[in-house]
Amino acid sequence: MLLHTSTEQPGQIFAVKPIAxxxxxxxxxxxxxxxxxxxxxxxxxxxxxxxxxIVQFVDQLQSADTSAVLPMAHPMDKSQRLRVxxxxxxxxxxxxxxxxxAVAEGLYLVPRVIE
Amino acid sequence: xxxxxxxPTIAQLSRALAAREVSSRELTAAAxxxxxxxxxxxxxFITVVPExxxxxxxxxxxxxxxxxxxxxxxxxxxHKDIFCTAGIRTTCGSRMLANFVAPYDAxxxxxxxxAGIVTVGKTNMDEFAxxxxxxxxxFGPVRNPWDxxxxxxxxxxxxxxxxxxxxxxxxxxxDTGGSIRQPAAxxxxxxxxxxxxxxxxxxxxxxxxxxxQAGVLTxxxxxxxxxxAAMAGFDARxxxxxxxxVPDYAAVLGESLRGKRIGVPREFFDAGLEPGSATAxxxxxxxxxxxxATLVELSLPSLALSVPTYYIVAPAECSSNLxxxxxxxxxxxxxxxxxxxxxxxxxxxxxxxxxxxxxxLTGTYVLSAGYYDAYYLKAQKARRLIADDFSxxxxxxxxxxxxxxxxxxxxxxxxxxxxxxxxxxxxxTIPVNLxxxxxxxxxxxxxxxxxxxxxxxxPHFGEAAxxxxxxxxxxxxxxxxxxxxxxxxxxxxxxxxxxxxxxx
Numbered sequence: 001m002l003l004h005t006s007t008e009q010p011g012q013i014f015a016v017k018p019i020a021x022x023x024x025x026x027x028x029x030x031x032x033x034x035x036x037x038x039x040x041x042x043x044x045x046x047x048x049x050x051x052x053x054i055v056q057f058v059d060q061l062q063s064a065d066t067s068a069v070l071p072m073a074h075p076m077d078k079s080q081r082l083r084v085x086x087x088x089x090x091x092x093x094x095x096x097x098x099x100x101x102a103v104a105e106g107l108y109l110v111p112r113v114i115e
Numbered sequence: 116x117x118x119x120x121x122x123p124t125i126a127q128l129s130r131a132l133a134a135r136e137v138s139s140r141e142l143t144a145a146a147x148x149x150x151x152x153x154x155x156x157x158x159x160f161i162t163v164v165p166e167x168x169x170x171x172x173x174x175x176x177x178x179x180x181x182x183x184x185x186x187x188x189x190x191x192x193x194h195k196d197i198f199c200t201a202g203i204r205t206t207c208g209s210r211m212l213a214n215f216v217a218p219y220d221a222x223x224x225x226x227x228x229x230a231g232i233v234t235v236g237k238t239n240m241d242e243f244a245x246x247x248x249x250x251x252x253x254f255g256p257v258r259n260p261w262d263x264x265x266x267x268x269x270x271x272x273x274x275x276x277x278x279x280x281x282x283x284x285x286x287x288x289x290d291t292g293g294s295i296r297q298p299a300a301x302x303x304x305x306x307x308x309x310x311x312x313x314x315x316x317x318x319x320x321x322x323x324x325x326x327x328q329a330g331v332l333t334x335x336x337x338x339x340x341x342x343x344a345a346m347a348g349f350d351a352r353x354x355x356x357x358x359x360x361v362p363d364y365a366a367v368l369g370e371s372l373r374g375k376r377i378g379v380p381r382e383f384f385d386a387g388l389e390p391g392s393a394t395a396x397x398x399x400x401x402x403x404x405x406x407x408a409t410l411v412e413l414s415l416p417s418l419a420l421s422v423p424t425y426y427i428v429a430p431a432e433c434s435s436n437l438x439x440x441x442x443x444x445x446x447x448x449x450x451x452x453x454x455x456x457x458x459x460x461x462x463x464x465x466x467x468x469x470x471x472x473x474x475x476l477t478g479t480y481v482l483s484a485g486y487y488d489a490y491y492l493k494a495q496k497a498r499r500l501i502a503d504d505f506s507x508x509x510x511x512x513x514x515x516x517x518x519x520x521x522x523x524x525x526x527x528x529x530x531x532x533x534x535x536x537x538x539x540x541x542x543x544t545i546p547v548n549l550x551x552x553x554x555x556x557x558x559x560x561x562x563x564x565x566x567x568x569x570x571x572x573x574p575h576f577g578e579a580a581x582x583x584x585x586x587x588x589x590x591x592x593x594x595x596x597x598x599x600x601x602x603x604x605x606x607x608x609x610x611x612x613x614x615x616x617x618x619x
Contacts, residue, residue, distance in 0.1 A: 035434060035463075037475055057535045058423040071492055076575060100448065
């Protein structure tokens with residue numbers, strides 16, 4: 001059997017086709033806000049640059065013909081198994097709350113949200 | 116005195132335990148000593164639990180003295196630090212969970228413990244399993260026992276290095292885009308990823324729920340079969356757990372391959388496969404031909420879509436799964452926040468590392484209003500094209516074979532500044548996850564003194580055939596027995612043990 005190997009640089013497989021997607025600092029700040037994720041001012045330029053490269057890379061997909069293809073959410077097209085709506089779990093609140101110190105009287109504490 | 120090799124397999128240890136040549140306490144103490152000795156050289160463990168391990172070993176010895184048996188009873192073992200372990204911290208390689216102690220065991224952990232396995236510790240990994248080099252861990256990179264300047268791969272890099280170096284005979288891993296198979300290839304061991312849904316995801320910290328699957332890193336296919344048999348099977352606590360009986364994997368080991376058909380996708384040998392690796396893979400395929408199998412050239416025309424598809428689907432699911440880490444109920448909490456939004460943003464900003472942040476941002480972007488159809492929906496459609504390629508192939512062949520990774524182990528630091536190059540390292544493993552198929556990487560040679568892995572891919576729930584294909588290859592070759600230079604001092608297990616019976 002003939003199997004050919006290219007002499008191209010290893011790892012340079014399926015080279016990125018440049019597509020004009022340009023993420024700005026404002027875009028990234030907005031996405032980070034949606035994700036409730038602080039990106040420090042010292043990180044921002046690096047994040048913009050690398051996220052831009054990632055988005056450009058995944059944008060290759062736009063060239064694939066997927067007309068008449070059904071989206072696949074589960075690798076075997078299975079749907080979620082349902083069960084009878086009944087209580088199956090015991091109360092483990094005290095145990096679970098050992099993973100934070102910000103609790104009082106069985107409640108989780110957060111900064112005030114209602115004045 | 117047990118006559119064990121320097122890096123014994125589970126099957127060998129199991130026979131020595133059954134013959135009362137050695138106790139679980141002795142094996143466990145020796146494993147703990149090796150882990151301690153290699154801590155600086157490899158950094159393969161995040162947490163080691165000597166007291167719990169020795170207590171579990173004593174229980175196993177007692178159980179055996181009372182007539183207990185089983186291939187895993189008393190075997191020292193490690194879990195990737197993504198599996199929740201009650202009473203032992205579970206960090207997922209992240210600052211976010213650096214002090215997290217899960218209130219329960221993952222199903223895989225529970226089932227292996229029920230089989231008598233002895234957990235000695237939790238292995239290092241890429242943060243939240245997001246990485247292919249183990250360099251994104253908050254606890255520092257793991258080093259490859261074949262060359263400490265190189266990566267052991269990832270994300271199950273700690274499990275891979277620990278097994279290759281003979282610290283433990285096997286460890287769990289998880290595989291979302293290659294995180295068991297790629298590190299197994301890069302350190303020269305066996306890495307088995309079962310079919311999606313075969314092993315419960317309950318208690319396995321979620322990264323990308325439609326792709327994540329638990330499996331094992333071992334020295335042999337036989338050991339992988341023993342462990343998978345214990346871990347697999349339906350679990351009501353995982354809503355995507357497969358409701359199918361688990362076959363007796365060990366029963367088929369050794370069956371003849373005469374007349375079997377092995378598909379070889381031509382795209383797997385296209386540009387990018389390092390020539391020395393290609394030579395090793397071709398020689399391995401030749402071994403299968405000599406064993407009576409027929410090679411069939413195939414095509415996976417949508418293969419090139421795999422990596423971009425994965426880097427939309429996986430980050431989308433990651434951004435959703437990781438929204439639970441908000442500083443409130445568990446995990447890192449920013450001190451001094453005055454508003455709830457500030458608490459969320461700063462806890463997450465401080466708790467997550469750079470790669471995890473990139474994935475959360477990518478996922479949030481592709482799911483955001485106006486981009487969902489162009490990215491996420493498009494990727495879900497491309498995913499079907501990739502899965503359909505495999506379905507077509509499996510109508511004609513028993514397994515598909517090719518490389519696990521495009522190159523042998525790369526240098527630490529080599530790809531950290533270029534996420535896309537890092538992502539492309541998983542080109543041969545990612546499509547298998549997208550299609551939900553089982554896959555295994557087995558050592559098949561060397562290139563430039565570094566191990567090369569052969570990947571075998573099976574149809575859904577075709578684990579038994581994969582174990583047999585891998586096992587028969589390992590009977591014919593000795594690549595899986597090659598020892599790396601960094602590891603346990605030779606004879607660490609088979610010297611110094613008093614030949615005493617099991618405790619009574």
